[in-house]
Amino acid sequence: GRARPPPPPPSPPAAPDFLRCWSDPGSWPEGEVPGRLADVEILHHWHMMLDVSTAQLMGLQVAGRLEVGRCPRPTPAPPVPSDEALDVTLHATWILVKPGGALSAGSEAAPLPGRFSVHLSGDYHEPWTKWLTNEGTLSLHGASPSAAWTRLSATALPGNRTLLLDGRVDWRRFDRLVVAATGYEPDEAEYHTIEDVSWVGNTTVVRLVDALRHRHHGGGAEQHGGFRVDLSAEVGVLSRRINIEGVNLFDEDLWFMPQLGPPRYGAKLISRGAASSLRLSGVRLQNAGYWKAPHLKIPALTFTSENTLLRACVIGDKDGTPFGPGFELGGGGSVVEDNVVLNSLGSSFTIATDGITVRRNLAVGVHCMLDCPSCCGKFHHHHANFETTADLSGSTVLVDNVAAGSGAFGYKYNALPPAQQDGNVAHSNQFGLVFNKAFEIDRNNEGLNVTVRLHGYQLHRSWVFALWGHSNAVTVQVKRTIIADSKVGMTWGAVGPSSRDHIVGDNTVSVADSLFLGRSYSNPECESAEAGVGQPRFNLAFAWDAGREQAAIMMPIFTTAHLVWPGWGEYNEAYSEITYANFMAASYPALFGEAHFTNNAILRYGLPSPCGIESRVLENIPTAADANWPQFFSQTKIDD
Numbered sequence: 001g002r003a004r005p006p007p008p009p010p011s012p013p014a015a016p017d018f019l020r021c022w023s024d025p026g027s028w029p030e031g032e033v034p035g036r037l038a039d040v041e042i043l044h045h046w047h048m049m050l051d052v053s054t055a056q057l058m059g060l061q062v063a064g065r066l067e068v069g070r071c072p073r074p075t076p077a078p079p080v081p082s083d084e085a086l087d088v089t090l091h092a093t094w095i096l097v098k099p100g101g102a103l104s105a106g107s108e109a110a111p112l113p114g115r116f117s118v119h120l121s122g123d124y125h126e127p128w129t130k131w132l133t134n135e136g137t138l139s140l141h142g143a144s145p146s147a148a149w150t151r152l153s154a155t156a157l158p159g160n161r162t163l164l165l166d167g168r169v170d171w172r173r174f175d176r177l178v179v180a181a182t183g184y185e186p187d188e189a190e191y192h193t194i195e196d197v198s199w200v201g202n203t204t205v206v207r208l209v210d211a212l213r214h215r216h217h218g219g220g221a222e223q224h225g226g227f228r229v230d231l232s233a234e235v236g237v238l239s240r241r242i243n244i245e246g247v248n249l250f251d252e253d254l255w256f257m258p259q260l261g262p263p264r265y266g267a268k269l270i271s272r273g274a275a276s277s278l279r280l281s282g283v284r285l286q287n288a289g290y291w292k293a294p295h296l297k298i299p300a301l302t303f304t305s306e307n308t309l310l311r312a313c314v315i316g317d318k319d320g321t322p323f324g325p326g327f328e329l330g331g332g333g334s335v336v337e338d339n340v341v342l343n344s345l346g347s348s349f350t351i352a353t354d355g356i357t358v359r360r361n362l363a364v365g366v367h368c369m370l371d372c373p374s375c376c377g378k379f380h381h382h383h384a385n386f387e388t389t390a391d392l393s394g395s396t397v398l399v400d401n402v403a404a405g406s407g408a409f410g411y412k413y414n415a416l417p418p419a420q421q422d423g424n425v426a427h428s429n430q431f432g433l434v435f436n437k438a439f440e441i442d443r444n445n446e447g448l449n450v451t452v453r454l455h456g457y458q459l460h461r462s463w464v465f466a467l468w469g470h471s472n473a474v475t476v477q478v479k480r481t482i483i484a485d486s487k488v489g490m491t492w493g494a495v496g497p498s499s500r501d502h503i504v505g506d507n508t509v510s511v512a513d514s515l516f517l518g519r520s521y522s523n524p525e526c527e528s529a530e531a532g533v534g535q536p537r538f539n540l541a542f543a544w545d546a547g548r549e550q551a552a553i554m555m556p557i558f559t560t561a562h563l564v565w566p567g568w569g570e571y572n573e574a575y576s577e578i579t580y581a582n583f584m585a586a587s588y589p590a591l592f593g594e595a596h597f598t599n600n601a602i603l604r605y606g607l608p609s610p611c612g613i614e615s616r617v618l619e620n621i622p623t624a625a626d627a628n629w630p631q632f633f634s635q636t637k638i639d640d
Contacts, residue, residue, distance in 0.1 A: 019047055019049065019071070019072070020046055020047065020048045020049065021048070021049050021051050021071035022048060022049065022050050022051055022052055022054065023051050023052040023071070024071070027048065033055075034054065034055060034057065035055050036055045036056050037056060037057070037058045038055065038057055038058065039057070039058050039059050039060075039061075040057055040059070040060050040061070041060075041061040041062075041063060042060075042061070042062045042063060042064045042065070042066045042101065043063055043064050044063040044064050044100060044101070045064060046064035046065065047064060047065045047067070048064065048065065048066050048067070049067055049068075049069055049070070049071045050066055050067065050068045050069070050088055050090065051069065051070050051071045051088070052088065053087075053088055053089040053090070053091070054089070054090050054091050054092070055091065056091045056092075056121070056249065057090075057091060057092040057093070058092070058093055059092060059093060059094050059095070059096070060090070060092045060094070060095045060096070061095075061096050061098060061101075062095070062096070062097045062098060062101040062102070062103050062136070063098045063100065063101045064101060064102075065101070065102045065104070066101075066102070066103045066104070067102075067104050067105070068086075068088055068104070068105035068106075068112060068116045069086070069105075069112075070086060085114060086112075086113070086114025086115065086116075087114060087115045088114070088115070088116050088117070089116075089117040089118075089119055090116075090117070090118045090119070091119045091121070092118075092119075092120060092121075093120065093121050093122050093126075093128075093129045093130070094120070094122075094128055094129055094130070094131045094132075094133075095118070095120070095131070095132045095133070096133045096135070097132075097133070097134045097135060097136040097137065097138055098135055098136055099135050099136050099273060099275050099276070100136055100275075101135075101136035101137070102136055102137035102138075102139065103134075103136075103137070103138050103139075103140075104137070104138075104139040104140070105139075105140045105141065105142070105242060106140070106141035106142060106242075107139070107141055108141055108279065108281060108309075110141075111141040111142055111143045111144065111241075111281065111282055112140075112141060112142050112143065112241065112242065113143060113241075114241070115142075115241050115242070115243075116140070116142070116241070116242045116243075117242070117243045117244075117245065118132065118243070118244045118245070118267075119245055119247045119249075120132060120244070120245070120246050120247065120267040121246075121247050121248070121249035122246075122249075122265075123248075123265060124265035124290070124292070130246050130265065130266060130267050130268060131267075131268050131269075131270070132244065132267065132268070132269045132270075133269075133270050133271075133272075134269070134270070134271040134272070134276055134278060134305075135271075135272060135273040135275075135276050136273075136275070136276060136277075137276070137277045137279075138271060138276075138277070138278050138279070138280070139277070139278075139279040139280075140242050140279075140280050140281075140283050141242075141279070141280070141281045141282060141283075142240055142241035142242035142281070142282030142283060143241050143282055144240075144281055144282035144311070144312035145169065145170060145171060145237050145312065146168075146169050146170040147167065147169045147237075147338075148236060148237065148312045148314075148338040148339065148340055148360075148362070149234050149235060149236035149237070149338075149340055149362045149402075150165050150166050150167050150169060150204075150234070150235055151165070151166045151218065151230070151232040151233065151234055151235065152164065152165065152166070152179075152216060152217070152218025152219070152232045152233045152235060153165060153166040153203055153218055153219065153232070154218045154219055155215065155216065155217050155218045155219060155522075156179070156212055156215070156216045156218060156233070157212070157215055158211070158212055158213055158214055158215055159211050159212065160211060160212050161195075161207060161208045161209075161210070161211050161212070162205065162206070162207055162208070163177075163179070163205075163206040163208065163235060164203055164204075164205060164206075164218065165203065165204040165205075165206060165235060166202075166203070166232070167202060167203075167204065168199050168202060168203075168204055169204050169237070171194060171197055171204070171206070171237045172194065172197065172239075173194055173195065173196060173197060174193060174194060174239075175193070175194045175237050175238070175239040176191065176192070176193055176194075176237070176238040176239050176318050177191070177192050177193070177194060177206070177208075177235055177236065177237055177238065178190070178191055178235070178236045178238060178320065178340070178342060178364050179191075179192065179212070179216050179233055179234075179235050180216070180233045180234040180235070180236075180362075180364050180402075180404035180405060180428070181214070181216070181233070181404065181405045181428045182215070182216050182217040182231060182232070182233045182427065182428065182461070183214075183215070183428060183461065184428060184461050184463045185428070186365055186366075186404075186405030186406055186407060186428045186429070187365075187405075188213075188214040188216075188405075188428075189320065189343075189364050189365055189404070189405055190212060190213060190214060190216075191238075191318065191319050191320050192208045192209065192210060192212075193208065193209040193210070194206055194207070194208065194209070195207045195208060195209045216233040217231050217232060217233055217522050218232040218233055219232060219522070222520055222521050222522065224515060224517055224520075224601070224603050224604070225515060225601035225603055225637060225639075226601070227482055227515040227517075227601065229458070229460070229482055229484055229515070229517065229520060230458075231427070231460060231461075231484070231485075231520060231522055234362055234364070234402055234404050236314075236340040236362050236364065237340075238284070238314050238316070238318060238340065238342070239284075240282050240283060240284035240312075240313070240314055241282060242282055242283045242284065243283070243284045243285075243286060244267055244269060244283065244284070244285045244286070244288065245267055245285070245286040245287050245288070246265070246266035246267035246268075246286075246287040246288055247287070264289070264290065264291045264292075264322070264323045264324055264345060265290050266287040266288045266289050266290065266300065266323050266324060267285060267286075267287060267288040267289075267300070268288065268289065268290060268298050268299075268300065268301075268302075269285065269288070269300065269301045269302070270301075270302045270303070271302075271303040271304070271305040271308065271331075272302075272303070272304045272305065273304075273305070276305040277305060277307070277308075278303050278305045278308040278309070278310075278331075279308070279309045280309065280310050280311070280313055281309065281310075281311040281312050281313065282311075282312050282313070283313045283314075284313065284314040284315075285300045285301060285313070285314070285315045285316075286316070286317055286318065287317060287323055288300035288301070288315055288323060288324065289315075289323050289324015289325055289326070289344070289345065289346070290324050291322075291323065291324045291325070291345040291346060297324055297325055297345070297346050298324060298325070299324065299325040299326060299327060299328040299346070299350065300315045300323070300324055300325065300326055300327070301315065301326070301327050301328070302327075302328040302330065303328075303329065303330055303331050303334070304330040304331050304353075305331045305334075306331040306332050306333050306334065307331065307332075307333040307334060308329075308331045308334035308335075308336075309334070309335050310327065310334070310335070310336045310337075310339055311335070311336075311337050311338055311339070312338045312339065313339045313340075314339065314340045314341075314342070315327065315339075315340075315341045315342065315344070315348075316340070316341060316342025316343060316344070317342065317343075320342050320343045320364075320365065321343070322343045322344065322345040322365075322367040323344075323345055324344070324345050324346060325344050325345065325346030325347055325348070325350065325383075326341035326344040326346075326347065326348040326349060326350075326363070327339070327341065327348070327349050327350065328350045328352055329349065329350065329351050329352060329353070329356050329358070330352040330353050331353065331356070332353055332354065332355035332356065333355055333356075334355075334356045334357070335356075335357045336349070336356060336357065336358045336359075336361065337357070337358070337359045337360050337361065338359075338360050338361065339361045339362070340361070340362045340363075340364070341361070341362070341363045341364070341385075342364050342365060343364065343365035343366070343367060344363070344365070344366055344367070344383070345367050346366075346367075346383050347366065347383045347384050347385070347386070347387040347412075348363035348366060348384075348385045348386065348403075349361060349363060349385065349386045349387070349401075350387045350388070350389060351386070351387070351388045351389070351390065351392060351396065351398075351418075352388075352389050352390055353390050354390060354391060354392050354393075354394040354395060354396050355394060355395045355396060356396055356397075357396075357397040358386075358396070358397065358398050358399075358401060358418075359397065359398070359399045359400050359401065360399075360400045360401065361401045361402070362401070362402045362404060363385035363386065363401075363402070363403050363404065363406075364404045364405055365404070365405045365406065366383050366384060366385055366405070366406035366407060366408060366409075367383075367407060383406075383408055383409070383412075384403070384406060384408060384409035384410060384411060384412035384434075385403030385404070385405075385406050385409070385410050385411070385426070385429075386398070386401060386403055386410070386411045386412070386424075387409070387411075387412045387413075387414070388412070388413050388414055388415055388417070388418075389414055389415065390415055391415045391416045392415065392416060392417060392418040392419065393416040393417070393418070393419050394419055395419055396418040396419055396420070397418060397419070397420045398417075398418040398420065398421045398424060399420065399421065399422050399423050399424065400422075400423040400424065401423075401424045401425070402424075402425045402426075402427075403424075403425065403426035403427070403429060403432075404425075404426075404427060404428060405427070405428040405429065406426075406428075406429040406430065407430060408429070408430055408431065409429060409430070409431045409432075409433075409434050410426025410427070410429040410431065410432045410433060410459070410462075411424065411426055411432070411433045411434070411457075412431075412433075412434045412436070413433075413434070413435045413436070413437065414436060414437055415437055416437070416450070416452065417435070417452065417453060417454060421453075421454070421455055421456055421457075422455060422456035422480075423456055424456065424457050424458075425457070425458045425459075425460075426457070426458075426459050426460075426462070427458075427459070427460045427461045427462075428461050429461075429462050429463075430462065430463060430464050431462060431464055431465050431466075431468055432457075432459030432460075432462040432465070432466040432467060432483075432486065433454065433457055433459055433466070433467045433468075434465075434467075434468050434469065435452055435454065435468075435469040435470070435471060436469070436470050436471070437452075437471050437473070438471065438472055439471070439472055439473060449474050449475075450473040450474055450475070451473065451474070451475040451476070451477060452469070452471060452473045452475070452476045452477070453477045453479075454467070454469075454476075454477070454478050454479075454481065455477075455478075455479045455480055455481070456479070456480045456481065457481045457482070458481070458482040458484075459481070459482070459483050459484075459486065460482070460483070460484040460485050460486065460517075460520070461484070461485045461486060461523075462486040462487065463486070463487050464487055464488065465486070465487070465488045465489075465490070465491060466483040466486035466488070466489050466490060467481070467483060467489065467490040467491075468490070468491055468492070469491075469492045469493065470492075470493040471493075472507075473507070474507055474508070475507070475508050475510070476492060476507075476508070476509045476510065477510050477512075478490070478509075478510070478511045478512070478514060479511075479512050479513050479514065480513050480514065481511075481514045481515075482514065482515045482517070483514070483515065483516050483517065483552075484515070484516075484517035484520050485517065485518075485519060485520050485523050486550075487550055487551075488550070488551050488554050488619075489516045489551065489552045489553055489554075490511070490516075490552075490553050490554070491553070491554035491555070492509050507593040507594075508593065508594050508595075508596065509593065509594075509595050509596070510595075510596040510597075510598070511553075511595075511596070511597050511598070511600060512596075512597075512598045512599055512600065513598075513599050513600070514600045514601075515600070515601045515602075515603070516552035516553065516600065516601070516602045516603070516605075516617075517603050517604055518550060518552065518602075518603065518604040518605030518606075518607065518615050519604045519605075519607050519615075520604075549615060549616055549619070550605070550615035550616070551615070551616050551617075551618070551619040552602050552605055552615075552616070552617045552618065553597075553602075553617070553618050553619070554618075554619045555595060555618060555619065555631065594631075594632065595631045595632065596632045597631070597632065597633045597634070597636060598632075598633075598634050598635055598636075599634070599635040599636075600635075600636050600637070601636075601637040601638075601639075602617050602636065602637070602638045602639075603637070603638075603639050604639070605617050617638055
């Protein structure tokens with residue numbers, strides 16, 4: 001037969017390129033450095049060093065490699081400033097890192113010693129502006145502090161200018177700090193500038209420029225019944241050497257409108273695509289995120305890139321001004337650790353997929369709506385320091401995080417909680433931890449055999465419920481949890497199958513190896529109407545009257561999915577147990593249940609109060625006459 005024709009010759013390789021410098025006109029095809037309002041593209045075969053600040057660009061596309069740093073100089077060459085003196089700003093209305101492209105500054109092993117800023121300008125009338133979109137590689141690493149946050153080692157009082165911090169940290173003069181609230185008012189978090197830093201043994205002594213306005217508790221942990229309870233304020237350092245910031249630029253050729261109020265339209269970073277890579281450490285996003293209404297919002301940083309790294313990053317304005325939601329985490333295999341989010345307008349951390357490690361993060365303050373604190377009491381406006389939107393029971397790790405103040409929730413689980421959860425803290429919240437999920441039922445209308453596990457939390461100074469759940473899960477397990485100084489320690493609404501079809505279900509709620517502490521030693525006396533048990537300045541829809549008794553446990557409520565109450569509208573399904581408890585529906589024999597309390601300590605609930613408030617260990621909920629919900633207590637220590 002015929003011989004096969006020879007294969008076509010291979011394509012010639014791309015012409016070798018030289019190392020280009022942004023500041024060098026010879027690095028640009030046009031022979032000049034891009035000027036004002038230019039559209040710039042870094043071609044796929046380029047390696048460009050960003051060695052100077054840019055003019056105000058309209059847009060920047062990166063198909064090749066754009067690296068922040070100094071350009072090599074011929075030898076001999078005049079001396080150049082140290083790398084720490086490098087200070088480069090990239091000005092643009094939008095930036096796109098294309099597949100195969102890379103924007104980098106420093107590395108994980110050798111962080112950038114100088115400063116790099118990205119200023120994104122625009123307004124909400126031009127929705128394509130203030131975006132940094134990564135579909136290739138975005139790798140930014142600034143010099144990070146030795147600790148992103150620590151705790152007070154001694155109580156700091158109003159009028160003082162000195163903070164004593166646990167451990168030796170390398171924070172610097174002029175760094176910005178946040179000091180978390182430790183009472184019932186999340187707005188008592190404060191923002192300060194360091195004047196001086198010194199060290200005494202293992203304690204860092206920080207001198208502030210301005211005096212404190214509120215009391216912030218600090219000191220050694222308290223011991224109660226074999227449990228260690230640490231109520232000290234968290235202190236986070238906010239200054240970073242790499243900054244991504246939304247800026248308001250008023251230019252006659254850009255026609256951007258000044259931002260005088262809502263909506264908040266800031267910088268937004270998104271990393272997406274199967275081949276994308278996102279690695280950030282020592283980076284701060286300021287004036288970031290978008291918020292117009294509770295259902296119209298965009299987080300400051302969203303990623304679906306797998307194996308993402310976010311370490312020692314900060315989201316938030318230097319003065320704590322709310323701007324938008326914080327992180328939305330959506331890439332499996334990712335690590336999110338040692339980050340700080342301030343006063344997010346929406347949830348601080350939203351975990352949207354399984355398989356992410358979230359550890360040692362600090363979220364200070366959550367707002368539900370601008371200038372409307374009471375809106376946190378409306379169910380559809382609820383946000384949290386940490387929120388989940390996916391089943392995380394496979395391989396998600398959530399450990400040693402702190403939810404430090406929220407007008408709504410500390411932790412809000414909308415699906416099965418993380419597989420590994422331990423050491424997480426919530427305080428100064430309306431609700432410390434909430435689980436709210438209705439699972440699908442099978443064809444026989446029987447609830448699936450689902451177990452909800454909530455393990456290893458410390459929830460203190462919640463002014464409504466420390467732990468509140470509502471679900472048709474067959475089994476609920478609460479273990480190794482500490483609840484302190486809260487209006488109501490725990491209650492659970494167990495929802496069964498349809499009473500209309502007269503189907504009976506059986507649910508179990510168990511609490512084991514946990515502490516309910518009515519009044520810690522450090523809980524300050526009340527100033528007016530209440531004994532230090534939850535009365536924030538603003539009125540909330542769910543905040544009960546200040547004179548209502550404190551309770552360690554409000555007994556679990558076993559109810560049905562089909563309770564209704566005229567006029568409740570959208571609240572009927574979400575809060576059917578409240579209807580059941582408060583209005584005592586006639587007879588719904590749809591659910592049997594058991595409550596098991598084993599090896600728990602319930603301490604310091606009978607203390608005299610200078611404000612007249614009473615407290616009790618248990619509170620029973622009125623229920624229908626034919627309900628069957630036995631309660632089992634064993635190995636329980638009660639001491640007032």
